[in-house]
Amino acid sequence: MSRFDRYMLSQLLVLFGFFALVLVLVYWVNRAVVLFDQLIVNGQSAGVFLEFTFLSLPNVIRLVLPMSVFAAAVYVTNRLSSESELTVMQATGFSPWRLARPVFVFGVLVALMMSMLMHVLVPRSTAQLNFRQNQITENVTARLLSEGTFLHPTEGITFYIRDITPDGVLRDVFLSDRRKPGEVSTYTAAEAYLLNSETGAKLVMVDGLSQIHVEAGDRLFTTNFSDFTYDISRLIVDKTKRKRALEHIGTAELLLHSEAVSEELNTSRGWILEEAHGRFNRPLMVLSAAIVGFATLLLGGFSRFGVWRQIIVAFVLLISLEIIRSATLDPVRSDGQLWPLIYLPSLLGFALSFGLLWFSAHPLRLRAGATA
Structure with missing residues (x-):
């Protein structure tokens, strides 16, 4: 050259x-x-x-x-x-x-x-x-960690967190589950924690109220709880065969x-x-x-x-x-x-x-x- x-x-x-x-x-x-x-x-x-x-x-x-x-x-x-x-x-x-x-x-x-x-x-x-x-x-955990916003991670689920503290405590949590026909389950809690276990992700709610409304007979069941565990791993859609x-x-x-x-x-x-x-x-x-x-x-x-x-x-x-x-x-x-x-x-x-x-x-x- x-x-x-x-x-x-x-x-x-x-x-x-x-x-x-x-x-x-x-x-x-x-x-x-x-x-x-x-x-x-x-x-x-x-x-x-x-x-x-x-x-x-x-x-x-x-x-x-x-x-x-x-x-x-x-x-x-x-x-x-x-x-x-x-x-x-x-x-x-x-x-x-x-x-x-x-x-x-x-x-x-x-x-x-x-x-x-x-x-x-x-x-x-x-x-x-x-x-x-x-x-x-x-990643359900990442999707749910958004404060001040009503989230819909999957159809029939509504999730809300008022505030997230620096140490990971979720304040004033609201969870509505409408996936079961003829039944609406609503959970509110003063505090909650997201934990990962061998069986999947869990939402542990503390000092809250459970309300289950059954359309048949228009009946409402309420329960106060000191702690309650909700399996959120079911919200994950299996896409391994994508x-x-x-x-x-x-x-x-x-x-x-x-x-x-x-x-x-x-x-x-x-x-x-x-x-x-x-x-x-x-x-x-x-x-x-x-x-x-x-x-x-x-x-x-x-x-x-x-x-x-x-x-x-x-x-x-x-x-x-x-x-x-x-x-x-x-x-x-x-x-x-x-x-x-x-x-x-x-x-x-x-x-x-x-x-x-x-x-x-x-x-x-x-x-x-x-x-x-």
Whole structure:
């Protein structure tokens, strides 16, 4: 690799890192606000919040990589063009194909990063994130420790705590159980404690009143108690046989056992193949985005007024490729035999890059054609 290639590649990687960092921070802040509201307010620790944040990062990075690659390629090309560095290199005999070599290497490196994300990190992180979210949801203790709010942990149950002391004592507890047809059980207590035992979570109420209203005969039974234990482990819904999500399954399994996965998830084979081949197409689109951004700006040549028009054209081309990608999803999901359509936007991106570089290498032919 020549000195110019190393210089341009270093510029691309630095700017790519900058744009990726900025975009990841923007996405992360929005995600962090939601996570903070869902976890911290519901009694979870800061450690759980950080764990969920890190598990969501691979998917966030996957979303920002294509735009970061495109922005880096456009910015570096614009700067080299405005400072006449590209003009000097072309004057020394560098063709557009030769100038595009460091951009191609840059695109390949980022495409490899995207492949690692799509095939390994994102499926594993989203699967673990979903598993931890279900654990939090099924954690009755965490769900009930919310003071001043009427909670409904499951259908037919209403729970209220006026105050929670620093040592874990629940003050002024109200519990209503309406799950049994024709009967409503209401428990109130001055104090209560949540305990974990071998048989499950228990709510121990102290100094309270039990009221059972039976609709048959409209009868009410009341009992004062000094202490009473309520088994809240019954509120936990058993989800040990929960189905896997499509995005959590490995690429090899999606391709080699698509029929079995389709039956397991009760979804069409088209969705399976779209997810699998989409993981291969995303890295290719990253590579094409880098070359399209470079080739479009190179087409304009040197200008004192900059290449802002070429930048707009490049951005429109990138948006057009993304629109084409979105348009191919529904046909593939409806008919799995159409999976080659997934690669159409990438192939168009490479063809467009080839055409732009060819036009840049033959400017005299273009002018002669326009004059004729």
